[in-house]
Amino acid sequence: MSFGFEAALKEVALSMTWEEASVTLTSTPLQPIEYRYRALFFTRQLAPTASALVELLQTALAVETSLLMRHEIAYVLGQSEAPSAIPLLQEILHDAGEDEVTRHEAAEALAALDAHGVVAELQRYASSQEYPLLADTCELAVEGMKRKGEVVLCACQEYEKVGTERGIEYLSKDPATGREGAKLSDIPGLEKELVDPTLSLYERYEAMFTLRNLGDEATMSLVRGIEAETSGPCLRHEIAFVLGQMEDEKTANALKDRLSDPHEHHVVRHEAAIALSSMGGSKVAKQVLEQHLSDPEPMIHESCAASLATMAYWQAWEDEEARICGS
Numbered sequence: 001m002s003f004g005f006e007a008a009l010k011e012v013a014l015s016m017t018w019e020e021a022s023v024t025l026t027s028t029p030l031q032p033i034e035y036r037y038r039a040l041f042f043t044r045q046l047a048p049t050a051s052a053l054v055e056l057l058q059t060a061l062a063v064e065t066s067l068l069m070r071h072e073i074a075y076v077l078g079q080s081e082a083p084s085a086i087p088l089l090q091e092i093l094h095d096a097g098e099d100e101v102t103r104h105e106a107a108e109a110l111a112a113l114d115a116h117g118v119v120a121e122l123q124r125y126a127s128s129q130e131y132p133l134l135a136d137t138c139e140l141a142v143e144g145m146k147r148k149g150e151v152v153l154c155a156c157q158e159y160e161k162v163g164t165e166r167g168i169e170y171l172s173k174d175p176a177t178g179r180e181g182a183k184l185s186d187i188p189g190l191e192k193e194l195v196d197p198t199l200s201l202y203e204r205y206e207a208m209f210t211l212r213n214l215g216d217e218a219t220m221s222l223v224r225g226i227e228a229e230t231s232g233p234c235l236r237h238e239i240a241f242v243l244g245q246m247e248d249e250k251t252a253n254a255l256k257d258r259l260s261d262p263h264e265h266h267v268v269r270h271e272a273a274i275a276l277s278s279m280g281g282s283k284v285a286k287q288v289l290e291q292h293l294s295d296p297e298p299m300i301h302e303s304c305a306a307s308l309a310t311m312a313y314w315q316a317w318e319d320e321e322a323r324i325c326g327s
Helices: 005-011 018-026 033-046 050-063 067-079 085-094 100-112 116-125 132-148 184-194 201-214 216-228 233-246 249-260 266-276 283-291 298-326
Strands: none
Touching: 018 033, 018 050, 033 050, 033 067, 033 298, 050 067, 050 085, 067 085, 067 100, 067 266, 067 298, 085 100, 085 116, 100 116, 100 132, 100 266, 116 132, 132 201, 132 233, 184 201, 184 216, 201 216, 201 233, 216 233, 216 249, 233 249, 233 266, 249 266, 249 283, 266 283, 266 298, 283 298
16 A cells, blocks of 8 residues: 655655644644654754743643654653653653553653652652563663762753764663773674673663664674564664664664564564664665555554655655755
């Protein structure tokens, strides 16, 4: 089935104003998922202030029914560096009516905001048997905030990123940091740590982000990590996210396998779909995303629609750039 995403996106403006993004996210009836998803990520650059972004996303949550969008709104709130996002994220964390995936993302977001005042609330869920994804996320969040330092001056305190010999290329606020001074020769040992279930989840996340920071030479270690991980979806979903950041087309088949597995947790399948959108030159990526546009799981078919739209959007930019350079 063709939804015409590419043709539609090439006919609309390739940029968006704050006002347009705001209307797209808050108007009812809801606009198509590919427009809402794109508008959400425009808001991060367009917001006049961090508090204005939080206010807009709070309004969007009041009308938003998509699990994909509610999850992504929580992610953007965590990346906003706005202390005013903390109460809203606390509400999501404690709302039993929210899907566990959204509550998990709220917990990650609180950690990204260094919200040390909610550590006790996160610890409450860290041993949950009912919500294993949320439990792992909260365990990780608490440990991450403890390791960042005992003295926190404000909820949005910045921390200096540590680097490897390849340097830091990523701007996301991550649940763990890569290890300082790591070298390419460390990759085999880091891979062993990544797949070692006897280590803490935080230590395995550290190994994962260090591998990411080491670049292309480490991508297949991450692929083997996502294939070997059986203890729960939390680490698998983060590896998929990291592979998307690395944009290495060699990983497309591994992400395809995760997306195509109906027994895989939908948060992992979602992250695999979004990661595939960063591999615009991969025929595998586009084909598998198109195959799952009719997936019975709403978060999956919406993630695929959003990913195909993202690929089309950036292709349109490249076409326009080529046209200008050639004229």
